[in-house]
Every structure is written in structure tokens, then in C-alpha cells.
Amino acid sequence: MTKRGIIIISIGLLLSGCASSPDLPLEMPSLPRAASRSGGIYHSVKKGETLWRISKNYKVGLDYIISANNISDKRKIAIGQKIFIPGAREEIKYAQATSGKNDKNFIWPVNGDIISYYSEKNGHLINKGIDIKTSHKADISCARSGVVSFIAQNLKGYGKTLFIDHEDGFVTIYANIAESFVNINDKINQGAMIAKAGTRPGSNEAILHFEIRKDRRPQNPIYYLP
Numbered sequence: 001m002t003k004r005g006i007i008i009i010s011i012g013l014l015l016s017g018c019a020s021s022p023d024l025p026l027e028m029p030s031l032p033r034a035a036s037r038s039g040g041i042y043h044s045v046k047k048g049e050t051l052w053r054i055s056k057n058y059k060v061g062l063d064y065i066i067s068a069n070n071i072s073d074k075r076k077i078a079i080g081q082k083i084f085i086p087g088a089r090e091e092i093k094y095a096q097a098t099s100g101k102n103d104k105n106f107i108w109p110v111n112g113d114i115i116s117y118y119s120e121k122n123g124h125l126i127n128k129g130i131d132i133k134t135s136h137k138a139d140i141s142c143a144r145s146g147v148v149s150f151i152a153q154n155l156k157g158y159g160k161t162l163f164i165d166h167e168d169g170f171v172t173i174y175a176n177i178a179e180s181f182v183n184i185n186d187k188i189n190q191g192a193m194i195a196k197a198g199t200r201p202g203s204n205e206a207i208l209h210f211e212i213r214k215d216r217r218p219q220n221p222i223y224y225l226p
Contacts, residue, residue: 040068042082043091051077051223053105057092058085062223073119073220106224107190109143109174110134110197110208118220128218129173129211136178136206140195142188143172143210143225151184158209160198164188173211176200 043054051071055062065071068084077083112134120127142164149171150163158175162182165171178198188194197206212219 040084040086041088041091043085043088045077045079045081045083047079048226049077050105050226051083054083054085058088060085060087066223071223073117073222076222104144105226106143106172106212106221107141108225109172109210110138110140112138112208115207118218118222129209130221132208132210134197134206134208136199136204137196138206138208139193140174140177140197140208142190142192142194143212144170145190146170146172146188148182148184148186148188148194151180151182159200162195164194169215171213171216173209173213175209175211176207178206 043058045054051065052062055065064086065083068086071077110132112132114130115133116122116127116131118127118130144164144166146164146166148162149165150161152158152161155161155175158173160177160180161173161175162177162180163171163173174195176198177195180195182188182194197208199206210221212221212224
């Protein structure tokens with residue numbers, strides 16, 4: 001098999017997560033059973049914190065925190081909210097946390113409103129990211145510093161699409177874009193404009209499909225975005 005063939009197959013496997021099938025390697029990760037609240041502490045959410053950053057600070061799996069607090073796919077955490085941290089013994093104070101602005105955190109790729117959430121069904125398909133309604137040709141920013149690893153002009157089900165590899169197992173996907181301003185292997189800083197939002201076929205609405213993947217598995221962007 002040629003190198004090009006291998007690359008095409010690899011990208012196909014990565015994107016096959018847009019369909020619901022028990023045979024695909026990109027099924028939604030199952031959450032662990034709800035953690036017991038007999039061992040742990042409550043963390044008070046500070047400005048700018050995300051569930052992912054809280055889990056990193058306490059070195060507790062994100063899935064365990066989500067399960068222990070019965071957090072839904074659509075729910076964002078709020079400043080002052082109490083989050084139970086299984087197994088933790090002492091609350092990490094804000095001054096100790098690393099939840100401030102830095103290129104290891106994620107930022108919103110575009111301004112707009114979410115019209116389809118992670119795991120929502122559309123017919124026989126399951127959304128493996130979020131769909132953000134925005135203005136036509138709105139600026140799309142890099143959600144986290146990384147390297148452009150893939151660009152497709154018309155990917156089936158995605159339209160014009162680009163991937164940014166963050167070189168630590170995370171990849172962000174920006175789909176249904178009108179035009180891009182980056183090339184393969186470009187190093188992109190967080191917040192840099194990488195593309196313009198496009199409209200879907202047969203619609204005048206500009207919608208960005210945005211995904212975060214960790215080790216090829218789809219993640220709920222809401223848990224990572226401030």
C-alpha cells in the first residue's frame with residue numbers, strides 16, 4: 001500500500017466517528033460509575049476554570065468528575081459552583097491553579113451560539129463535537145497552539161476541513177469553513193485566525209463544526225472551553 005493510501009485510511013478512521021456504529025473505534029467513551037462522595041472534597045469554581053483544567057489540577061480523571069457530579073453534555077460550570085473531586089484531600093486555591101490564560105488551555109474558536117451539542121442525534125448520526133452558528137465568513141481562531149496536520153477541500157459530511165495537532169494527544173477539528181489561511185505543517189499560535197466560517201449547502205446560515213479529540217477519541221468541547 002502506498003503512503004498516500006495509508007494516510008487516507010488513517011484520516012477516514014478518525015472521521016468515521018461522525019456515524020453511530022458499534023464497530024467503529026471512535027465510539028463515545030463510557031463514563032465510570034458515579035464516584036462515592038465518602039472520599040473527596042468540593043472545589044469552588046473560579047473565573048476562567050474549565051472541567052478539564054480542574055481535572056488536570058487535581059490529577060483526577062475528567063470522566064470521574066463528570067460522573068460524580070452528574071454533569072450533562074450541555075451544562076457549563078459556573079463561577080462559585082461546587083464541584084466534587086473524588087479522592088482529593090485539599091482544595092487547590094486559585095493562586096495555585098493553572099487555569100489562567102495560556103496556550104495549554106482551550107479557547108472558543110468563533111463567536112456564536114451552539115445549535116447542536118455533543119452526542120446529540122441527527123437522524124442516524126451522532127454529533128461528535130458542537131455546531132456553532134455564527135456570521136458568514138466570521139473569523140475562526142485556533143483554539144489551542146499546535147501544528148496544522150490535515151486540510152481537506154471537501155471532506156464528505158464535513159466540507160472544507162482542517163485539523164490542528166496539539167502534539168500531546170489532542171487534536172482540534174474545524175469543519176464547514178469557507179476558506180483557510182494556513183498550510184500543512186504550519187505552527188499556529190492560540191488565537192491566531194486560521195479560517196473563515198462557511199455556509200452549509202442549501203442554507204444561508206454560517207455554522208462551524210468544532211471537535212476536540214484526545215487520542216483519537218471524541219471529547220465534549222463544553223468541558224474544555226471557558
